[in-house]
Amino acid sequence: MAATDDDISDVRSFLAEADLTLSGLDAASVRLWIERDDGGRIVGATGFELSGDARHALIRSVAVASDRRAQGRGSALARFALERATDAGAGTAWLFSRRSGPFWQSLGFARADIAELAAALADTHQVRLFRETGQLDREVAWSRPLATAS
Template sequence: MVGRVVGGGWWGVWSASAPDWLAGAVELQRCRTAEEIAEVEAFLREADLTVAGLAAPTVRLWVEREGVDGEGTGAVGAGQVGAVRVGAGRTGGGGVGAGGVGAGQVGAGQAGAEEVGFGRVGAGRAGADRAGAGRILGSTGWEVSADGRHVLIRSVAVAPERRSMGHGRALAVFALERAAAEGAHTAWLFSRRSGGFWQNLGFVPADRDELASVLADTHQVQMFRRTGQLEREVAWRRSLQAE
């Protein structure tokens, strides 16, 4: 799976020639306009996920859309931008372990873990065209702390008809890889219902107050504090850099 960011317009494409556990190619597009973000908010509300602060500059938001064809996508941008290659075929049922996401292997030594690496993107122009893109099929994102060392993974959702096909896992891995490429050291998240899914991606239970401290400036944490929801949340964390 190759992640590419198109320069000039901040138009990103994540193109996947699918391994056996993911049915079909996947492309992700970076959301920036108010119209795009409003679409994501509606999509996330249907999935009962938090939508606070999605338009903030600290939030990175990507979506997969119906009707976007990745064929002919060219590499754009200069230098290494954190392209991700997830797995060369599934070897087992294990999840991504606690190894570093970033320069090389995630979950080394664990059966079924996908290899996540950085690819180099050269100059050129992407052939993907946003014109005619359809409804949102999946989303993923993260919010960055003020010091850039921590990210809050959020907005990972998949349309009902595409669940249980590996798309949610691919979306989550993309967020982890991109966050690591941006220099984050630790990924955090809130999840009361999907702990098993995140544990399979190397997350472990975390101290909720520590999460709220290192990510105090994020919109989701601020909203949870203001509404009292923070006390009901379950926190998770994992390292993004090889130790």
Template sequence: MPEVMVLPELTAQPIPGTDPGLAAALSAAHLPVEDLADPGRSFFAFSDASGAICGYGGYELPGDHALIRSLVVPETGRGQGVGSAMLAALLDKVAAAGAREAWLFTKHAAPFFGHRGFRARARYEVPPPVLATKQASSVCPITAVVMSRPLTA
């Protein structure tokens, strides 16, 4: 019988790409920070019921697609459903904004995203608006795994 996971209740607070907590969390997780302040990105600090920040996440909306980026939970908070809850919140936001498919690039978290409906894709399958983003064209290495999943509003 599959394990039932109860996702924590989180509050998503919009933050600027220049937020020092975002940059520190990404740097600690060895994730890119080069283009956080560029226009067209939306970032959030996720906090629990006590108000403590338990992770960060963000997205871009190139065309009618979403690019999930900068999803990070500090190592001490992993394995508690926080990342799943954050991802679900981001997917809800981009679907409500009209995106029909979510894309991402990852070096180390393919299993996490695979368990949440994303599947690996070849770079030639990436739509031109997503491929034209700075994340896809210069920030993420060519060795990053490309993944996507369809969205429903």
């Protein structure tokens, strides 16, 4: 289900536990979806932010609760974000990941040039934050075309 303003506090806590970037979660340009269990606890999240020209999507906030991992949920959530980004008109998906390269490669991503990502997505919250904090040069960029989203 699409995350609402009422969900943002819970989403922040969930993504903080997963050690993911929290910048801009409440921005209108960031689209987020969450899954909750029967008790209302967030057990999965996914999202993206479009570039100003809507040609590029920064996939972000893909996380699964630790007790729900290794069941295919992460892949399903990532594919959902890729499909929604394609529906929104993006032709290329990008992301930052220093720890999960093999996961993203299994979804068709390849290592990309960090400068290309930063240029394509210069106006996104995460790129701006990483530039401001000096973190951008320490990140690993990944990309894939969306025309063949799997």
